[in-house]
Each structure stands twice: as structure tokens, then as C-alpha cells.
Amino acid sequence: MKLAIGPLLYYWNREALLDFYGMVAASNADIVYLGEVVCSRRRGPRFEEWLALARELRAAGKEVVLSGQALIESEAELRALRRLAANGEFAVEANDASALALLADRTGFVAGPHINVYNGETLDWVAGLGAKRWVPPLELGREALRALQQTRPRGMQTEVFAWGRLPLAFSARCFTARHYDLPRDDCRFRCLDHPDGLLLATREDEPFLNLNGTQTQSARVHDLSAAIDELREIGVDILRLSPQSSHMGEIISAFRALADATADADETRRRLDAARQTGACNGYWYDKPGMEYHADG
Amino acid sequence: MSKPRIVALPYSIILIAAPSPAVKKPELVCPAGSLPALKTAFDHGADCVYAGLRDDTNARNFAGLNFDEAAAREGLRYAHAAGGKVLLAINTFPQPGGAKRWQRAVDFAADIGIDAVILADAGLMRYCAERHPSLRLHLSVQASATTYEAINFYRRRFGVSRAVLPRVLSLSQVEHVVRNAGTEIEVFGFGSLCVMVEGRCALSSYVTGESPNTRGACSPAKAVRWEQHPDALDVRLNGVLLDRYARDESAGYPTLCKGRFSVNDETYYAIEEPSSLNVLELLPDLMRIGVAAIKIEGRQRSPAYVADVTRVWRGAIDACARDASRFAVQPGWTNALARVSEGRQHTLGAYHRSWK
Numbered sequence: 001m002k003l004a005i006g007p008l009l010y011y012w013n014r015e016a017l018l019d020f021y022g023m024v025a026a027s028n029a030d031i032v033y034l035g036e037v038v039c040s041r042r043r044g045p046r047f048e049e050w051l052a053l054a055r056e057l058r059a060a061g062k063e064v065v066l067s068g069q070a071l072i073e074s075e076a077e078l079r080a081l082r083r084l085a086a087n088g089e090f091a092v093e094a095n096d097a098s099a100l101a102l103l104a105d106r107t108g109f110v111a112g113p114h115i116n117v118y119n120g121e122t123l124d125w126v127a128g129l130g131a132k133r134w135v136p137p138l139e140l141g142r143e144a145l146r147a148l149q150q151t152r153p154r155g156m157q158t159e160v161f162a163w164g165r166l167p168l169a170f171s172a173r174c175f176t177a178r179h180y181d182l183p184r185d186d187c188r189f190r191c192l193d194h195p196d197g198l199l200l201a202t203r204e205d206e207p208f209l210n211l212n213g214t215q216t217q218s219a220r221v222h223d224l225s226a227a228i229d230e231l232r233e234i235g236v237d238i239l240r241l242s243p244q245s246s247h248m249g250e251i252i253s254a255f256r257a258l259a260d261a262t263a264d265a266d267e268t269r270r271r272l273d274a275a276r277q278t279g280a281c282n283g284y285w286y287d288k289p290g291m292e293y294h295a296d297g
Numbered sequence: 298m299s300k301p302r303i304v305a306l307p308y309s310i311i312l313i314a315a316p317s318p319a320v321k322k323p324e325l326v327c328p329a330g331s332l333p334a335l336k337t338a339f340d341h342g343a344d345c346v347y348a349g350l351r352d353d354t355n356a357r358n359f360a361g362l363n364f365d366e367a368a369a370r371e372g373l374r375y376a377h378a379a380g381g382k383v384l385l386a387i388n389t390f391p392q393p394g395g396a397k398r399w400q401r402a403v404d405f406a407a408d409i410g411i412d413a414v415i416l417a418d419a420g421l422m423r424y425c426a427e428r429h430p431s432l433r434l435h436l437s438v439q440a441s442a443t444t445y446e447a448i449n450f451y452r453r454r455f456g457v458s459r460a461v462l463p464r465v466l467s468l469s470q471v472e473h474v475v476r477n478a479g480t481e482i483e484v485f486g487f488g489s490l491c492v493m494v495e496g497r498c499a500l501s502s503y504v505t506g507e508s509p510n511t512r513g514a515c516s517p518a519k520a521v522r523w524e525q526h527p528d529a530l531d532v533r534l535n536g537v538l539l540d541r542y543a544r545d546e547s548a549g550y551p552t553l554c555k556g557r558f559s560v561n562d563e564t565y566y567a568i569e570e571p572s573s574l575n576v577l578e579l580l581p582d583l584m585r586i587g588v589a590a591i592k593i594e595g596r597q598r599s600p601a602y603v604a605d606v607t608r609v610w611r612g613a614i615d616a617c618a619r620d621a622s623r624f625a626v627q628p629g630w631t632n633a634l635a636r637v638s639e640g641r642q643h644t645l646g647a648y649h650r651s652w653k
Contacts, residue, residue, distance in 0.1 A: 121420025
């Protein structure tokens with residue numbers, strides 16, 4: 001199984017971003033997704049800078065995919081998506097139906113987790129558009145995935161979100177700005193202050209969700225490290241690890257060891273526990289509420 | 298605007314502005330959670346209703362709601378006799394191996410002569426377009442299509458003739474879509490507000506295992522628990538504390554994004570306040586823009602709700618169509634709608650940029 005570094009969902013400053021991708025280049029991740037999925041107001045790398053970074057990562061032996069934004073509202077955002085779709089050099093991950101419109105009949109795109117593929121008929125249709133890889137919706141559990149793997153279109157790779165806070169919803173409203181009583185159009189880029197999002201707890205102080213600008217995530221980290229054997233057995237090709245601001249190198253090497261079965265599983269999972277910032281969950285894999293953690297499966 | 302008439306009078310010329318051209322009235326699309334609700338919608342002036350069957354093929358899969366086959370036939374007969382239309386929502390996503398059940402729902406709709414089906418799943422849309430090419434296909438809000446690129450793509454692929462827009466666009470963004478989309482555009486005008494883009498929200502399944510996409514449910518009742526304490530009323534969803542009400546606070550249905558939560562030691566409606574979308578004051582703009590239909594949310598609400606809301610919106614749309622320049626929201630309308638609104642308050646939602 002290959003390891004993919006999912007697109008960075010948070011807003012980091014330039015130095016932190018370049019450090020991170022320097023680490024990734026030297027790691028044994030196989031695939032790297034680059035691009036802004038959440039918010040077009042963020043002043044991250046410009047398109048040409050993402051391309052330059054992509055070329056560096058490719059030179060370091062990585063397969064690079066450029067990720068498109070998940071919720072598109074404006075003509076400016078459509079223009080950015082068109083530029084991405086036409087880049088000609090790197091495959092593109094579609095995270096919105098607008099991207100499907102632009103990528104259809106160009107071969108080799110990725111249907112990302114925010115494209116609703118829940119059944120074989122739709123997977124087949126997406127393959128017909130030219131998708132070479134798909135990432136199931138995060139809610140899709142192992143039984144559904146097992147069934148879909150049995151009828152998957154020839155050549156379609158399956159990538160499963162295996163580590164990270166779950167991107168559960170997108171909104172036109174920015175919840176980070178709202179927390180600071182700022183309108184989205186004058187947000188002052190407050191999400192820069194929260195490299196792993198802003199934790200939201202219940203009134204009895206239980207961590208519940210995580211605010212990341214217009215994206216709402218789980219507070220808990222979805223962690224399929226205990227299900228590696230099953231993932232392999234079902235025929236999953238790629239494990240997606242979603243970036244966090246610390247210990248990412250540890251996480252990559254731990255998953256590499258688990259995927260290759262080259263290290264003690266319990267020891268490796270202890271390493272992952274230390275690297276995780278909040279509690280773990282894996283409920284979705286077992287067709288349970290996503291927030292739950294099931295040890296035995 | 299047509300040319301002004303020029304009337305020549307002795308010693309003076311008077312220009313008279315021509316009357317404004319007749320504005321195309323948007324259809325009023327009302328929710329029908331039951332046959333009584335359907336009938337009352339047409340009795341109070343709805344142009345269309347949207348309804349679902351009694352299972353998880355639609356995104357309001359609640360016990361006691363929706364139509365069995367007999368009720369669907371009767372509802373259609375009633376609608377057509379009243380000069381109205383029925384749109385059948387088959388707008389959830391079939392699970393692997395389960396598509397046949399959704400396809401049968403589409404077949405049934407075609408058989409009885411439904412006016413349109415409202416779909417979200419691409420595989421199902423392909424089935425519908427191939428098997429029933431003359432069945433009108435509306436793109437559900439659950440398809441999460443927020444741009445004309447996405448909408449026109451679905452029109453090219455499946456012959457979609459109308460798209461329902463997610464409630465995330467500002468008024469000018471809606472206008473941009475209407476200008477560039479090759480389909481009719483239907484927008485929500487009133488009712489409970491989803492603050493997340495529809496069709497891609499997994500908050501409910503994170504907490505309960507059920508989401509609109511997978512089970513046609515959000516914050517399902519079976520996961521709700523109310524706990525009375527001496528000074529407070531707690532409400533939990535699958536054990537997660539969504540809110541805590543003091544004695545003087547009224548509690549609404551615990552939709553999970555509408556709770557009060559703690560962020561950096563501040564407790565507040567971190568995601569959204571309980572409030573209803575109400576765009577009455579935007580009616581002249583929506584009509585000017587050329588929106589084809591205005592959708593009222595509330596299939597899980599009572600026939601009385603449907604009667605009250607339909608009556609208000611029928612009056613408002615007719616008044617606006619008669620003379621948009623003189624249109625004013627009447628206090629009676631606002632009061633009637635407030636009585637049936639979530640949190641007793643209204644918002645323009647994303648139509649108004651500052652909401653974002």
C-alpha cells in the first residue's frame with residue numbers, strides 16, 4: 001500500500017509550509033497532494049509557486065497531485081479551478097462538481113473525498129469521466145467499501161483517509177472569523193493563528209469539533225492504524241495521511257512500518273498515540289458514528 | 298423596458314413612462330410531508346409541492362412522514378386537478394448494491410406521471426436519463442452544485458432542467474448563476490437553515506451514524522435525550538451535550554449545528570443560531586434576477602405550518618408580481634412566519650454577505 005500526504009487543510013505561514021514539504025520530500029511518502037481546498041481568501045502559495053513546489057517534490061521521487069477547492073462560490077474561484085484543470089503537468093484532484101465539469105474526459109484525475117461516490121453505479125460513472133483514482137466519502141464504512149472493491153472499474157485506484165481530523169462539512173460562513181466577531185470578508189486571516197484549527201468543546205468541556213475557517217472538522221483524529229490488515233485485504237491501494245503541524249514525520253514512518261509490516265504493531269501504535277494531538281476515532285470504518293473508537297473492529 | 302410614449306400637448310411635450318413589462322412569476326414550491334399537507338398547500342396557492350416516499354430514498358426520512366404509493370397517486374391527482382405539479386424527491390445516495398430500490402422509485406415516479414423527480418446521485422441520474430429520457434429531472438440541493446459550471450455539466454450529461462441551489466450563495470452570486478446556467482434555478486426562500494453546504498455534511502453521522510446522505514436524516518430523534526436538572530434542561534445527541542437551557546430559555550429541536558458550544562472559554566452559538574431563513578424582503582430582487590422557483594423548507598412540519606406559510610408566500614409573490622417597485626413586506630406576513638419559525642427569528646442567511 002502506498003502512502004499519500006493529503007492536501008494541507010490549514011493555513012500556515014510560508015516558512016512552516018516549506019519546512020513541512022521539505023520533510024515530506026525526504027520522507028517515504030509516495031504521493032503528495034498540494035493546493036488550497038478550504039478558502040480562497042488565504043494568501044498561501046500562488047499557482048506558480050504550487051507548481052514549483054510540485055516539481056521539487058517530483059524531483060524528490062514523489063507523485064504529485066494538485067487539489068481543487070471543495071466549495072466553489074465565485075467566478076474567481078472558477079477561474080482558479082480552470083487554471084488547475086488545464087495545468088497539463090500534474091494530475092488534479094476534484095473536490096467539487098465544478099471540477100468534474102472541467103476535468104471530464106481528460107484522463108487521470110482523482111475523485112476526492114468531497115465528491116459523492118457512494119455506490120458502484122456512480123463509481124462507474126466517475127471512471128467513465130476519466131477518474132483514475134477515488135477517495136471514498138469519509139462516512140463510507142468497510143462493508144460498503146468491500147462491496148465496491150469487488151466491482152471496481154479496471155485500473156481504478158482506491159485511496160482511504162487513514163489519519164487526521166475528519167473534514168466533515170463546508171460552509172459559506174467562516175467559523176474562525178465568527179469566533180473573533182469578524183465578517184468573512186474582513187477576517188484578518190485569523191486562521192493563521194491556528195495551525196491545527198480551533199477546538200470546539202461542548203458545555204461540559206468535551207472536545208467535539210474543530211473549526212478550520214469555513215471547514216468544520218472532527219476534534220478527534222480519525223486513525224485507521226489498527227485496521228491496516230483489513231485495508232490491505234480489501235485491496236486498498238493508498239492510505240491518506242492528513243497533515244498536522246507537529247509529529248508528521250513520525251506519523252508517516254509509523255504508517256510505513258505498519259503498511260510494510262516491518263515493525264511491531266503495538267509499539268508503532270504507541271508511537272502514533274504520542275503523535276496524535278487529541279483523542280482517536282475510527283467509527284466510520286466500522287459503520288458506527290464517526291466519533292467512536294472501536295478497538296477490536 | 299419599452300419605449301416611452303410621447304404625448305404632444307399645446308405648448309408642452311410630456312414623456313410618459315411605459316408600464317414595466319410583466320415580470321415572470323417564480324413558482325411557489327411547497328413542502329408536502331403528507332397527503333393532508335399536500336392538499337393544504339394547493340388549497341392555499343402553491344404552484345408545486347415536493348414530496349418523498351416512505352423510506353430512505355429521500356432526505357427527510359422520518360417516521361410517520363411521506364407517501365406510500367397510493368397516497369402518491371392521490372396526491373398527484375389532487376395536484377393536477379388544482380392545476381399544480383408534484384416533484385418527487387429521490388435525493389439520497391444509494392448504498393452499494395442498493396441502487397435497485399432507488400431505480401424502482403424513479404420507475405414508479407415515471408409510471409404515475411409525476412411532474413419531475415429531484416435527484417442527487419450521479420449513478421441514479423444516469424439511470425433516469427437513460428431509462429426515462431422524457432421524465433423531467435431536477436437537480437437536488439443534495440447534489441451540492443453551487444456554480445453554473447457544475448449545473449451545466451449535469452444538464453449536458455443528464456438533461457437536468459432545473460437546479461436547486463445550496464444556501465451558500467450571496468444574492469449577487471445567485472444572479473451570476475442564473476445568468477450563466479442553462480437550466481431553471483430554484484432557490485430556498487423560507488424555513489430551517491442548513492449552515493453547511495447541503496449534500497456534503499457529515500456532522501450528523503459523526504455523532505449518530507446517520508446523515509442526510511446515508512440515511513436521509515440529520516440529528517435523528519432516536520438519538521436525542523432530554524435531561525431535566527434543577528436549574529437547567531440538557532439536550533444530548535447520542536450522548537454529546539448540544540445545549541443547556543436555563544429556566545427562562547425555550548428549547549427547540551436539537552439540530553447539532555445549532556447548539557451552544559465552548560471555543561476558547563466563550564460559550565455561544567459557535568456554528569449557527571436557531572433561526573429560519575426568510576427572504577421575503579428580497580423577492581423583488583429574486584424576481585428581477587429571474588429565479589424560476591422559490592422553495593419553502595419544511596416537509597417535517599405540520600399541515601398547519603404549510604397552510605400558514607403558503608398563504609403568506611402566495612400573497613407576497615402575487616403582490617410583488619403586480620408591482621415590484623411598490624412591494625413592501627407586510628407586518629402580517631412577518632408575524633405569521635415568525636410564529637412558525639425556528640428560534641422565532643429570521644435571517645437572510647448567505648444571501649446577505651455579512652452573514653458569512
